[in-house]
Amino acid sequence: MSRPSRNYPAELRERAVRLVAEVRSDHPTEWAAICSVAGKLGIGTAETLRKWVRQAEVDAGTTPGTGTAESAELRRPRAEVRELKRANEILRAASIFFAAELDRPRRSS
Structure with a gap:
């Protein structure tokens, strides 16, 4: 450990x-x-x-x-890319969910 x-x-x-x-x-x-x-x-x-x-x-x-300042400059965009990829995955999952809702047949009341 x-x-x-x-x-x-x-x-x-x-x-x-x-x-x-x-x-x-x-x-x-x-x-x-x-x-x-x-x-x-x-x-x-x-x-x-x-x-x-x-x-x-x-x-x-x-x-x-690689200097300390250089490392910090590289970390910032990498973190932003990670966050954007995460947001894209969430949006992709939401679009699949809502597309399935639109394709579902409606029940008449």
């Missing part, structure tokens, strides 16, 4: 990424620096902090990849 996700404040994320950059030279590897900072700041896992560091590198343009 997976662990429940935690939402960390943006300030903590930024501070943690800065600290990793600052203490990187004090440790034999980047991973050791990440583990040290994650432990000191109470971040659930070092992997979480590693992802933040990688995303900060992408956002800064030092590493290729």
Whole structure:
């Protein structure tokens, strides 16, 4: 079973990424620096902090990849397309229902 996700404040994320950059030279590897900072700041896992560091590198343009702003721009239209597809399915089902009602023979009173 997976662990429940935690939402960390943006300030903590930024501070943690800065600290990793600052203490990187004090440790034999980047991973050791990440583990040290994650432990000191109470971040659930070092992997979480590693992802933040990688995303900060992408956002800064030092590493290729999709930036945070770009990701948000892509998510918005995708969510809109999902919603429109859902609305189309509802309308399709309603049109089938009403077409069946029109084809049904009427009873005379």
